[in-house]
Amino acid sequence: MDNPWRQRWQEGRIGFHLSDTHPALVQYWPTLNVTPGAKVLVPLCGKSLDMRWLADEGHPVLGIELAPEAIEQFLAQRDAGVSRYNQAGFSVTRQGSVELWCGDFFHLHIKQAAEVGAFYDRASLIALPPATRERYAFHLAQLVPPGARGLLVGLTHDESNAGPPYSVPNSEIERLFVPNFRVELVENRGADERGRSESVWALERRGPHI
Numbered sequence: 001m002d003n004p005w006r007q008r009w010q011e012g013r014i015g016f017h018l019s020d021t022h023p024a025l026v027q028y029w030p031t032l033n034v035t036p037g038a039k040v041l042v043p044l045c046g047k048s049l050d051m052r053w054l055a056d057e058g059h060p061v062l063g064i065e066l067a068p069e070a071i072e073q074f075l076a077q078r079d080a081g082v083s084r085y086n087q088a089g090f091s092v093t094r095q096g097s098v099e100l101w102c103g104d105f106f107h108l109h110i111k112q113a114a115e116v117g118a119f120y121d122r123a124s125l126i127a128l129p130p131a132t133r134e135r136y137a138f139h140l141a142q143l144v145p146p147g148a149r150g151l152l153v154g155l156t157h158d159e160s161n162a163g164p165p166y167s168v169p170n171s172e173i174e175r176l177f178v179p180n181f182r183v184e185l186v187e188n189r190g191a192d193e194r195g196r197s198e199s200v201w202a203l204e205r206r207g208p209h210i
């Protein structure tokens with residue numbers, strides 16, 4: 001097994017998956033003033049129900065996920081038609097207005113994200129080790145157009161440097177994103193029983209609106 005994420009999905013070690021929509025998405029997405037109908041990029045999407053919520057809000061969704069197991073489990077949640085095709089080295093599936101690209105997020109080219117107008121990251125940045133987080137912030141900035149808005153849900157904890165999930169302090173989120181995004185911390189959520197607390201961020205890609 002060459003990829004630890006594939007192994008996790010195959011063994012069902014997916015404690016990060018939520019059985020409901022993330023409350024921060026429901027609470028804060030409407031405050032971002034995202035253009036109605038804007039396509040939302042969801043990097044490292046897993047089988048998150050947040051994508052259903054975004055689709056139900058009228059946003060086409062472009063999810064990127066390494067593990068085919070996650071994608072098949074997402075699709076199986078609904079008894080609805082699925083179309084499948086290959087594009088740019090990714091296996092793509094579409095169910096309703098949710099399009100899932102199976103492959104490495106870092107291989108997604110700007111051409112494939114041409115219609116993206118917004119983004120959503122919950123437990124994506126924090127799934128990556130430090131050096132890869134730098135790459136992630138840079139790659140995300142390359143993929144989304146100036147003016148694109150998004151919500152990011154980060155996490156901090158005291159469980160040494162172990163991960164994932166990695167503990168990513170607010171100072172690091174600012175350092176990673178400020179060069180290319182307007183960054184606003186909208187909430188530091190209280191710690192859960194394991195001492196893990198989430199931070200919620202509103203981001204907007206800097207640059208002239210085209």
Ligand SMILES: C[S@@+](CC[C@H](N)C(=O)[O-])C[C@H]1O[C@@H](n2cnc3c(N)ncnc32)[C@H](O)[C@@H]1O
Nearest residue numbers: 005016044045046048065066104105122123127
């Ligand atoms: C912590 S989970 C979060 C999933 C989802 N965002 C959620 O909230 O449930 C991280 C996900 O990223 C996927 N992943 C890790 N590295 C990836 C990469 N380079 N490209 C695409 N997906 C990746 C993993 O398979 C896993 O499903």
